[in-house]
Amino acid sequence: MARGRVKRAARAAAGYARRGRAMEHVKTIEDVQRLLAEEGYVCGRALATALFLALRLGRPLFLEGEPGTGKTEIAKAIAAALGRRLIRLQCYEGLDSASAVAEWNFAAQMIALRAAEVGKTAEGGALKDQLFSDEFLIERPLLQAMRPQPGGAPVLLIDEMDRTDAPFEAFLLEALSDYQVTIPELGTIKAETPPIVILTSNRTREVHDALKRRCLYAWVDYPDFEREAQILAARARELPAQLSREVVAFVQALRTEDLFKKPGVAETIDWAKCLLALDAVALSPQVIADTLGALLKYQDDIARLNNSEATRILDQARAAIAPA
Ligand SMILES: Nc1ncnc2c1ncn2[C@@H]1O[C@H](COP(=O)(O)OP(=O)(O)OP(=O)(O)O)[C@@H](O)[C@H]1O
Numbered sequence: 001m002a003r004g005r006v007k008r009a010a011r012a013a014a015g016y017a018r019r020g021r022a023m024e025h026v027k028t029i030e031d032v033q034r035l036l037a038e039e040g041y042v043c044g045r046a047l048a049t050a051l052f053l054a055l056r057l058g059r060p061l062f063l064e065g066e067p068g069t070g071k072t073e074i075a076k077a078i079a080a081a082l083g084r085r086l087i088r089l090q091c092y093e094g095l096d097s098a099s100a101v102a103e104w105n106f107a108a109q110m111i112a113l114r115a116a117e118v119g120k121t122a123e124g125g126a127l128k129d130q131l132f133s134d135e136f137l138i139e140r141p142l143l144q145a146m147r148p149q150p151g152g153a154p155v156l157l158i159d160e161m162d163r164t165d166a167p168f169e170a171f172l173l174e175a176l177s178d179y180q181v182t183i184p185e186l187g188t189i190k191a192e193t194p195p196i197v198i199l200t201s202n203r204t205r206e207v208h209d210a211l212k213r214r215c216l217y218a219w220v221d222y223p224d225f226e227r228e229a230q231i232l233a234a235r236a237r238e239l240p241a242q243l244s245r246e247v248v249a250f251v252q253a254l255r256t257e258d259l260f261k262k263p264g265v266a267e268t269i270d271w272a273k274c275l276l277a278l279d280a281v282a283l284s285p286q287v288i289a290d291t292l293g294a295l296l297k298y299q300d301d302i303a304r305l306n307n308s309e310a311t312r313i314l315d316q317a318r319a320a321i322a323p324a
């Protein structure tokens with residue numbers, strides 16, 4: 001079992017090393033767009049420029065925006081495109097530095113301690129050093145990101161920053177300023193090559209200015225018609241072209257309505273997949289009513305879109321894509 005894991009890790013490492021691209025391969029904003037497109041990620045010029053500059057200047061990129069607009073996905077796409085390991089730190093309320101950096105494996109330490117007592121092997125001082133060595137350390141995302149990785153510096157995704165609290169933000173500020181973390185028993189560990197850092201937030205609260213100042217910033221908005229159509233072409237290839245245009249036009253029209261939660265790109269893709277599963281060839285009020293749960297996730301919004309409303313928005317959408 002352990003051998004299988006080692007083999008898998010070695011294979012993954014070989015993959016990264018083979019595909020790992022140096023930053024010299026990213027010379028222009030168009031290079032960023034092309035690399036992301038190869039991974040099925042459609043990136044507008046403004047976002048590509050922000051990412052390009054973050055890569056070239058070695059600065060963290062802070063992405064804020066509406067839910068489901070591709071903030072998390074861009075980190076996955078750039079990691080895959082550059083052949084780097086993606087290390088994800090998912091933020092949540094109460095996340096502390098131990099869970100983010102490293103924890104001691106107490107159970108293993110206790111076993112080693114008991115074994116030492118029985119065998120009376122190691123001396124007190126030596127035993128302490130042994131117990132607080134890498135062998136008993138469980139590395140969490142921030143520490144992993146400071147370690148050298150096959151293929152080059154990893155992509156560190158710090159996802160949904162707005163879910164953490166101010167003390168963790170302050171801690172992160174320190175880690176991202178010097179690309180180093182401190183473990184009291186081991187000392188400070190500094191990254192030889194800084195990771196590529198992408199932070200995301202849904203802006204449920206404002207992230208402190210001090211942290212934002214360390215980063216380049218980009219707002220990720222809903223895509224316009226053309227870009228959303230390109231995203232559907234990349235992520236729901238089988239959808240017929242005309243239906244795809246109707247879907248995008250309908251979602252774009254829906255976003256102009258007064259809804260509690262507007263559909264993101266993720267919902268557009270989900271909806272397209274539902275329509276494919278139902279073999280729908282065109283939108284109709286009935287098809288929309290049957291599949292609305294893929295687009296809208298609040299009962300109030302679904303209730304608001306009763307039959308006549310859906311028909312009105314569908315007409316509006318069709319008018320928007322009708323040839324002039
Ligand atoms: N520009 C894009 N190109 C290709 N796919 C995209 C794009 N934007 C979004 N998607 C698709 O939408 C899905 C949702 O994107 P993602 O999870 O990155 O959104 P998010 O902004 O992180 O949302 P949340 O704020 O809810 O976490 C992805 O799985 C991806 O398939």
Ligand SMILES: [Mg+2]
Pocket residue numbers: 071072073159200
């Ligand atoms: Mg996300």
